[in-house]
Amino acid sequence: MRESKVMKGTLLNKNVLKVIDELRELSGKEPGAESARVALQGMLEGLIRQAESGEGNIERIVEELIDLGLAFPESPLPWRHLSQVWLDREEWKRARAAADQGLKVEPGDVELVNNRAVALGRLGDHEAAIVGFKHCIEREPRNTAFYCRLGDTYRQLKMYEQAEQALHQALEIDPRCAPALLGLAxxxxxxxxxxxxxxxxxxxxxxxxxxxxxxxxVGDALLNLHEYEAALQRLMSATLVDPTFIGAYELMSHAYAELGMYELSVGAAREALRLNPESWRALVNVAYALGKQERHPQSADILEAALKLVPDVENRCEVLWDLGWACYKAGRYKRALACTEQALECGEQPDLILFFNRGLILLALGRVDEAEEAYQKAVERAQAEENHDVLAEASENLGELLARKAVKIKSGSVISRLLEG
Structure with a gap:
């Protein structure tokens, strides 16, 4: 018996351990070896079901599964279940460790390799995750889930062609594969x-x-297509199924603001903040609604608060952009310039309008020569990209500034030509 092993759970008492050892001994002897192995496997599966019936007592479940891994060292089954327990709880490092332990027992086990790959992807090691999912596909080439996970991992690496190929492979196997269709969306x-x-x-x-x-x-895409009412329908559908879905409330707030329904916009943002007090997107949408009402000082104040909550560089650039514009509209030109320049510095490919915004703010500060230089570079970029829409937007913004603020512009300058269209 394995009395030397320290069993922390309660399933494996001395009597159970004795039966396990007796069955294991019989499984190595003929006749009756196969029957003993079947009984041993059934016993393990039953013990795992008991272990996982802990009704939320995660520590107890983990202890029992580890004990079963020690008591059944020849089986990867306890480690499969333990790695899945950790995946369900988004404990990625522990999920990987449990999968690694199981793979020592049965190298190449598809379920363990899959769980390990999922954990690695969540930990940011996408290349290793891809290797894992490809192994799973080799072993089970008709399993659409592996193609979907492979496609999603490629997408996160911005390897879009490979992602699309993997997702379409899933659809070749099952044209109704909803996860693959969602992946393509x-x-x-x-x-x-x-x-x-x-x-x-x-x-x-x-x-x-x-x-x-x-x-x-779908709601996010409809927002970007300016189909705000259709977007709201989809987002509301999401909250009917999951009333705690923060992302849906965040986007609903934006859609309501675009429709001029400001009270509903703030209400949706409030619900998002109730569910997650650190929802910076909800604050951004409140600020957007205020800006649409020409309440720019309040909008800027809200965006300053949102900026403190943004966790990553990419989204920080987005908020800095919004904050820079809100401060410009509020007449806080120095802060507007600082935010706009930070947004330009932190983005890999800053939006073209930001370069024009910088020139506009410099002009508002009376730094005409610097503004001329900034506009020169911005116009060159716009012409190289043949982006006439951004030129029209920049011209409109420039006209709005000069209509309310007297600034001496040289005839024939880039600024004057932009103003003339």
């Missing part, structure tokens, strides 16, 4: 191909009606 969202996002998202919703994450992705 998310992929199109990342590419800012909004119509494609809506197309694949709506297809996914045929097979997963009301699926909150799919409704969110």
């Amino acid at each position: 998310v992929l199109n969202n990342d590419r800012e191909e909004w119509a494609g996002c809506v197309y694949f998202g709506e297809l996914a919703l045929r097979y997963l009606p009301g699926h909150p994450e799919t409704c969110l992705v």
Whole structure:
């Protein structure tokens, strides 16, 4: 018996351990070896079911599964279940460790390799995750879940062609594979191909009606297509299924603001903040609603608060952009310039309008020569990209400033030519 092992749980008492050892001994002897092995496997499966019936007592469940791993050193089953327990709790390092332990018992086990790959992807090691998912596909080439996970991992690396290929492979196996359709919707969202996002998202919703994450992705795309009422319908569907879905309330707040329904916009943002007091997106949407009402000082104040909550560089750039513009509209030109310059510095590919905004703010500060230089570079960029829309927007913003603030502009300058259109 394994009395030397320290069993922390309560399932494996001395009598149970004795039976396990007796069955293991019989499994190595003929006749009856196969029957003993079947009984041993059944006993393990039953003990795992008992271990996982702990009704939320995660420490107890973990202890019991570890004990079972020690008591059944020849089986990967306890480690499969333990790694899944940690995945469900988003404990990625522990999930990987449990999967690693199981793979020592049975190298190449598909379920363990999959769980390990999922954990690695969540930990940011996407390349290693890809290796794992490819192994799973080799072993089970008809399992669409592995293609979907592979596609999502490629997407996170911005390897969009490979992601698309993997997702379409899943659809070749099962044309109704909703996770693959959702994956293509998310992929199109990342590419800012909004119509494609809506197309694949709506297809996914045929097979997963009301699926909150799919409704969110479709709602976001509809917002970007300026179809605000349709976006609200999808986002509301998400909250009907999951009333605690923070992302849906955040986007609903934005949609309501675009429709001029400011009280509802603030109400949706308030609900998001109730669910998550650190929802910086909700604060950004409150600020947006205030800005739409020309309440720029209050908008800027809210954005200052939101900036303190932003966890990552990419979204920080977005908030700095909004804050810079709100401060400009509020007449806080020095702060506007600082925020706009920070937004330009932190983004890999800053939006073209930011370069024009910098020139506009410099002009508002009376730094005409610097503004001329900034506008020169911005116009050159816009012409190289043949972006006439941003030139029109910049011209409109410039005209609005000069209509309310007297600034001497040289004839024939880049600024004067931009103003003339």
